[in-house]
Amino acid sequence: MSARWPTEGLAFGGDYNPEQWPEEVWQEDVALMREAGVNLVSVGIFSWGELEPEEGVYRFEWLDRVLDLLHENGIGVDLATPSAAPPVWLHLKHPEMLPVDANGLRYTQGSRESWCPSSPVLREHALRIARVLAERYGQHPAVRMWHVSNELACHNGRCYCDVSAAAFRDWLRTRYDDVDALNAAWGTAFWGQRYASFDQVLPPRRTTTIPNPGQRLDFERFSSDAFVDHLAAEAAVLREVAAHLPVTTNYMVMGEFHQLDYAATTPLLDLVANDHYLWAADPDGWAELAFSADRVRGLAGGEPWLVMEHSTSAVNWQPRNLAKNPGQLLRNSLQHVARGADGALFFQWRQSRAGAEKYHSGMVPHAGRDSALFREVVDLGATLGRLAEVRGSVVERARVALLWDTQAWWAAELEAHPTVDVRYLDQARRLHRALLDAGVPVDVLPVSASLDGHDVVLVPTLYLAPDGLADRLRTVAERGGQVVVTYFSGIVDEHDRVLLGGYPGAFRDLLGVRGEEFAPLAEGARVALDDGSVGEVWSERATVTDATVVASFADGPSAGFPAVTRRDVGDGAAWYVATRLDPASTTALLRSVLDAAGVEPLVRDVPAGVEVVRRVGDDAAWLFAINHTDADARIDASGTDLVAGEVHDGGATVPARGVLVLRQDH
Helix, strand or coil: CCCCCCCCCCEEEEEECHHHCCCHHHHHHHHHHHHHCCCEEEECCCCHHHHCCECCECCCHHHHHHHHHHHHCCCEEEEECCCCCCCHHHHHHCHHHCCECCCCCECCCCCCCCCCCCCHHHHHHHHHHHHHHHHHHCCCCCEEEEECCCCCCCCCCCCCCHHHHHHHHHHHHHHCCCHHHHHHHHCCCHHHCCCCCHHHCCCCCCCCCCCCHHHHHHHHHHHHHHHHHHHHHHHHHHHHHCCCCCEECEECCCCCCCCCCHHHHHHHCCCCEEECCCCCCCCCHHHHHHHHHHHHHHHCCCCCEEEEECCCCCCCCCCCCCCCCCCHHHHHHHHHHHCCEEEEEECCCECCCCCCCCCCCCCECCCCCCCHHHHHHHHHHHHHHHCHHHCCCEECCCCEEEEECHHHHHHHCCCCCCCCCCCHHHHHHHHHHHHHHHCCCCEEEECCCCCCCCCEEEECCCCECCCCHHHHHHHHHHCCCEEEEECCCCCECCCCCECCCCECHHHHHHHCEEEEEECCCCCCCEEEECCCCEEECCCEEEEECCCEEEEEECCCCCCCCEEEEEEEECCEEEEEECCEECHHHHHHHHHHHHHHHCCCCCCCCCCCCEEEEEEECCCEEEEEEEECCCCCEEECCCEEECCCCCEECCCEEECCCCEEEEEEEC
């Protein structure tokens, strides 16, 4: 993914939508951008209707003037293909390109991303406008990068129309040798669902009761692949015409969004970019931000990535449009930078006066330049300017890895599982938070990533484990590493068929345990372990075949059965955790695992709520310390603070709700 970065220092700016404003506002925009230190803006994301008001009739003069104006003022452009918002005339001419939901209802024109990803009509027109844009602007000096569409699959992630049905059948023909192989994979003998030919297969539309889980899982894969194909097609056009410009698109690695398997899209990009919005009502939203940023860094292979969108303050789509507190804008932005982002961009530059997102904060709010929010934006721009030397460095490689996988996520949350209380990310987030609080760095990696150099590997809730993973984990343990696998992992194969012989099938031999029955807990129930730990949500009835029992269930439906086990493997060990330990118990278990691997915190005795991350370059390192608490915090670290310009020897104080970035010599 290595590519020319679009800015000299850290990127700073956001989505710029000049078409929303009279042209006389544009001069004020660029003056304010220069005041704030903006060096990169995304242009044209929703501009298809402005660029092509009638089929084949183009109006580029306004965009010519915008790009020229930005270039004259030293501001680079991330130029977007506009397929996120097809024009009205295209919808009216081809209503068949509008997506259909699982109930068979077709959406209407009137919002964004209102298109079926399998539509040949949409694809044809999207590639045509992409080519026209590339030919006109590929050599424009303002343009530094291509931005393919916008937040792919955000609102149209699953389409069940007849066009999608035909494309799904073609996808299945490629995946399976014949219809008998499909029947075997989906277990269609159950409930009499056997197919005589691929032509009989439909998407998993609404039906009387639980749909076939194999069909559902394959439809998730097919739907994700449709967007991957769309991204690949647009990117190919851009590279054909203007190959010197890097290509990206904006992921949505945040919260519960998992419509796309981003591990499949990353090879198509020159640099990874992500959109992230805090859930404002969550007082620990900063921890979720850290987890999401680590996931993006893992997708980027550890290389620098870009925050394409986040918010200066309130977002418009949450039930309560809460504003950020003073200083939060700086902390949130530098959290991303600390965890590998080489820039912080926002949606959007100027807060809209009309439309669905007019109450979404902007870099220039409705109140204009004379506002506390714009002053914070200017301060952030100045801070990022002082941090310019950080660009191109990478987050120091962690000794701990946490594995995740979108396909396992899809499978884990299918219908009719032992309990609705198992959510795929719950255990991963809890483990990540425990490491965050302990000050121990962690690489959050796609399940296919290399595990070389990691001395602790955490495998939470990996319901569907890819072939070969158990052997890779065994290699980690044999060379002295510690592997931790949690409940509801390794249960099924790639078709969601249970691996027989006892749970957890894929990891049974590695862990030395054999489960006979799941025994999930009643809603809100907790169980005690005989070492004083507490479990939630899950228990199971298993025996050890070649492992040591570390703790057993003291009560509940699995009383007397092992809850935590450890098996010596080579010079290391493989642990199994058969319940979701509460936060304190999770911390205690991880302390034992980390001690066994000799893994220590990045900085010792960091107070709770203070986040520390180190980026490293060829000649220096930068320690980011971000204080999410209301009290000053002392840390055992020295260096020159690039935020305030102060030198700290023999320790440093991180101000309440403040940030230090300490330059440290190698």
